[in-house]
């Protein structure tokens with residue numbers, strides 16, 4: 001209960017398959033990517049790396065060692081469970097939705113310099129200010145004008161519920177796999193509070209400690225896969241939501257300024273997917289234009305301060 005572990009997913013090594021404390025510890029260590037203690041009852045997925053390939057134990061200040069590459073010398077089957085099982089279930093349900101995609105590029109040059117200036121202010125308050133809080137705040141402002149994108153559609157496509165609260169799921173890459181914790185009521189939160197909440201959820205995600213309540217009830221999803229790489233993608237809608245956005249890597253690329261000169265611009269691609277049963281391309285294009293304009297002229301967000 002403390003760690004929100006579903007006991008049916010834990011193999012019991014006790015008498016008659018009873019789940020023991022060490023089974024739970026073993027299960028949690030696998031969720032968090034921690035090293036399984038040698039006393040663990042289950043065998044590892046593949047043979048341990050040879051001593052020559054084992055990285056020496058790092059000093060506390062040194063960067064983490066590169067991940068050990070596991071080479072399989074024979075076929076192995078593993079049971080799909082945990083985060084992967086949830087992903088398989090939700091993504092299969094999503095494919096029943098007729099998706100359409102819409103993409104554009106955003107010039108973040110002004111945002112890059114604004115964030116640089118604000119970062120020190122955030123740090124004095126103990127908060128790490130990444131780009132995500134700006135992307136999320138602009139998203140919330142755009143959803144105010146296009147509430148149909150912040151809605152839930154029932155299975156039979158008979159009822160669309162416009163959601164009052166902007167509860168935004170953020171795709172997160174964790175040692176246990178892809179999870180989507182939800183930042184609730186971001187329409188009411190200032191940038192610093194969004195940044196702090198995102199950091200809190202990231203730490204819980206890294207520790208494999210996110211509970212069902214933090215992982216459900218989103219009204220829209222944003223995936224910043226660009227923090228890893230990529231440009232355009234095709235994100236998959238998390239039902240009952242009706243749209244999702246995915247962001248590519250911010251790249252310095254040549255672009256023309258208003259005087260026709262070539263300048264170095266910070267360009268990010270965005271890809272939206274929307275449910276074509278309730279949304280059309282023109283609506284998503286207008287919504288995307290508004291989100292993009294807020295990020296290209298980030299000072300304009302001040303106009304919307306409560």
Ligand code: CO6
Pocket residue numbers: 130131132133170171172173174178198202223224225226227228233234235236246247248249250251268
């Ligand atoms: N481009 C370039 N650099 C970036 C970007 C982009 N888009 N986004 C963040 N960053 C930088 C960021 O500024 C940090 O650098 P410093 O400021 O110098 O410290 C650095 O990357 C790390 O950022 P961090 O990940 O710590 O924080 P951030 O708030 O930007 O992102 C997060 C939080 C939870 C979104 C992120 O950590 C994460 O997990 N991203 C991966 C999400 C993912 O796996 N998505 C795939 C879902 S499946 O979408 C999908 C359709 C398919 C492809």
